Amino acid sequence: MGSRRRFPVLLFLFPLLMTFELCASLNQGADPHGSLFDWDEGDASPCSWFRVECPDDGRVMTLLSQLEKACEGFCNIIGSLPGCTLYKGTLPCGAEIAVVSTSVAYAGGWSPTAEAHFKNKVEILSMVNHKNLMNLVGYCEDEEPFTRIMVFEYVSNGSLFEHLHVKEAEHLNWQARLRIAMGVIYCLDYLHLQSPPVNLRDINSSSIYLTEDNAAKVSDMSFCNDKKEGEDELDASDECSTVYKFALLLLETISGRRPYSEDDGLLALWAHRYLTGVHPVMGMVDPTLNSVPEEQVRALSELIRSCICEDPKLRPTIAEVAKRMQDITGITQDQAVPRNSDLWWAELEIITE
Incomplete structure (x- = not known):
């Protein structure tokens, strides 16, 4: 695994991250970050290092075996994304992880474009860290068996989509929905x-996961690469598009309606009558909600209307949307983040050893 900035979310995985680095560099016969610059081949074999295990051929395989064990033999499938499978894993210390593995089973089915996308995505996600982001904590790549895996922190309370549209899921009140929206825009x-x-x-309710205290965690776990010619990898969408997508997410959160329905078509078209004042603005609010301040709904509807303006040049910037949202909701960045880390006890266990 390439070396990366160390921040608190990584502390509990430090022993495992050591094997990530070995899996990603020694197995490939390369050391792009110079971590073995001073290592003399006459010194002890890496296979004798702490928490490193090797089969007879001397290749470092600890990470994959650890992940396989953590994910119950890769049988603990909790979902799927385009081109990949999502597993839940539990480390020996009790910390939970989300493991995303490509569905490609052999190197011949993995194109140079897919490899470039994977490496670029790992590099970008390795350099960002936010409390409302489902942060990348590791990755693994190998050729035999063919392996391309990303490991993220696990968020246990399901997706925003489930909470808005699945009856069995916990109902979100108005204030909880505003807090989630603020976590996303921050x-x-x-x-x-x-x-x-x-x-x-992808900025939609299926890619927003919730913590136990219903704070938003924005995810980007898919291996799928559907970029158009001339587009970069993760930054294919410009700022205007991001603002538009957030406005649709906000509209879905307020209304409790799906982005598309057979009866009403696209959500933005359904909401047009309320956003433009043809019908009372409160009519677009989820009818299951109680005690919804009309002044907030009016202010949010005006913001949504500006964000989905047909002329992208007239849309506000992301920073402007965040500022206007904070003015409307009164929710600060500190109030939008998870109140308690699900992994605090695991981090403490590692720190105090």
Whole structure:
């Protein structure tokens, strides 16, 4: 695994991250970050290092075996994304992880474009860290068996889509929905401030996961590469597109309606009558909600209307949307992040050893 900035979310995985680095570099016969610059081949074999295990051929395989064990033999499937499978894993210390593995089973089915996309995605996600982002904590690549894996922190409370549209899921009140929306826009603003800016392709209720206290975690786990010619990898969507997608997400969160229905078509078209004042604006609010302040709904509807303006040049910037959202909701960045990390006890276990 390539070396990366160390921040708190990684601390609990430090022993495992050591094997990530070995899997990604020694197995490939390369050391792109110079971590073995001073290592003399006459010294002890890496296979004798702490937590490193090798088969008879001397190749480092600890990571894959650890992940396989953590994910119950890769049988603990919890979902699928385009071109990949999602597993839940539990490390020996009890920390939970989300493991995303490509569905490609052999090197011949993995194109140079897919490899470039994978490496670029790992590189970009390795350099960002936000409390409202489902952060990348490791990756693994190998040729035999063919392996391309990304490991993320696990978020346990399901997706925003489930909470909005699945009856069995926990109901979200008005304030909870506003807090989730604020966590998303704060995260998007953070990503856009990076150099170069990081604009995620998928910004929808299925890619927003919730913590136990219903804070938003924006995810970008898919291996799928559907970029158009001339587009970069993760930053294919420009700022105007990101603003538009967030507005649709906000509209879905307020209304509790799916992005598309056979009866009403696209959600934006259904909402047009309310956004333009043809019908009372409160009519677009999810009828299951109680005690919804009309002044907030009016302010949010005006913001949504500006964000989906047909002329992209007239749309506000991400920073402007975040500022206007904070003015409307009164929710600060500190209030939008998870109150308690699900992994605090695991981090403490490692720190105190």
